[in-house]
Amino acid sequence: MRIGELAKQGDCDVETLRFYEREGLLDAPAREANGYRSYTEMHLVQLKFIRHCRSLGMGLPEVRSLRSFQASPELACGEIDQLVDGQIARIHQQIESLRLLEKQLHFLRDTCHASRKASECGILRTLAQAAEGEACSCHALPVAE
Amino acid sequence: MRIGELAKQGDCDVETLRFYEREGLLDAPAREANGYRSYTEMHLVQLKFIRHCRSLGMGLPEVRSLRSFQASPELACGEIDQLVDGQIARIHQQIESLRLLEKQLHFLRDTCHASRKASECGILRTLAQAAEGEACSCHALPVAE
DNA sequence: TAACGGCCTGTAGTTACTACAGGGTCAAGC
DNA sequence: GCTTGACCCTGTAGTAACTACAGGCCGTTA
Incomplete structure (x- = not known):
């Protein structure tokens, strides 16, 4: 899906998505031949995770932390708690x-x-x-x- | 008095004073021959007014409004109330x-x-x-x- | 004469986006 | 074939209220 579609499904602005990508919160997607970003369902899940955390008042650094904790959940429980x-x-x-x-x-x-x-x-x-x-x-x- | 002294008496940073001047919140002071800012007691009163408003959670536009209302207090009571x-x-x-x-x-x-x-x-x-x-x-x- | 503290201007950084400018891509309509 | 419009691209500047320099001048002291 293209960026406009992801923005609609994730209920946020197109510019915000490019911003999240620049900030390393959202994985950079593949590109179509014309250079357009091509997103998958995984990106939508990532985006919803980010937006949910944001709606809980977490800052982007906190969200970044949580996303990195996701890689090894069993190790990070204490840190997540603390966060x-x-x-x-x-x-x-x-x-x-x-x-x-x-x-x-x-x-x-x-x-x-x-x-x-x-x-x-x-x-x-x-x-x-x-x-x-x-x-x-x-x-x-x-x-x- | 010079900017460092005003900062100390007003309990804020030197840079903040220059910022307030740029923003038109604090009247621009006279200058010494060497270009240093030369403040009076009036500036200290102005600064304390600003800091007090800020400590009450008002934004700079609100403080600007209040400062302009001070010029004609009897006219502005309703607007101040509203603010x-x-x-x-x-x-x-x-x-x-x-x-x-x-x-x-x-x-x-x-x-x-x-x-x-x-x-x-x-x-x-x-x-x-x-x-x-x-x-x-x-x-x-x-x-x- | 050199070091030091204070002062000057001007610019860039902070948060989490938002809003362009200036331009390319693509499908539909005339 | 051409234009219009919606969509996409990059890159830059703006928001609030400061804060933090860089680069340089002024004045006193050792």
Whole structure:
């Protein structure tokens, strides 16, 4: 099958496929006489594997690792475990800092309404005060739930 | 003060300051006779404002907006409100998808231990099965809490 | 005079793609 | 025979927000 067909079946962009090939994630396919790439079912399986890993938030280096582990699965189980654990830890960390961020923004947002009567936006004032060196109230929020 | 001093007081990198200047976030300072940048206290306040906004997860375009709103605060309150609301919505969305991701990865991780006796890593097998076209169990998780 | 730290400009690298520019290939329609 | 259109090719530049040089100037100290 040609690249357009693989892109359709793998639900991704043609340019992305060429990118994966350049990055060594997708095996380089045979070429037709005219130079067009000629893919097999194996490439579709590879592609789906890559896209599935990506949809789980793994980066390309992680996907590369997993693909190389596939060559010798019985050896790699510990490393695979570790890789997934690392992902989980990273994402958990991201969630925590985003939750804090959300709380800080809510606080900032509330300062607007709190000082509306002053006909001056409390958000800007809070941000500007922080810049002036005063302790900002949004970042002084307790981290714990 | 020179760029190194501003960087120290603003707790960021010298290169970042030059970058902010290029991007029009930080006003271009006067120059000494030898071409060195010469900053004032105003620049430090500007920089702290920028860094504070950045630490709240705002992008440079948002910071640019806020800085321009500072020129006419009484006019801009509604827009500032909207900007912060947009940030909150975006971050909330991010948190939700990361929480789902975390759950999927936990599930994947558990498949490893579930099939350890088979001396074949369940993670790899689950990922590979998904690539083969089988319904993957990790993505079939219920989205709701 | 040489070494050192700081400063300058300008460019390239990071992630995972995306979006062209400029050109070749092939089948269908006039 | 010619054109149109969809598809393919390579190679390069863009995205966000910096970071990291290369190559060179300025000013002080040993």
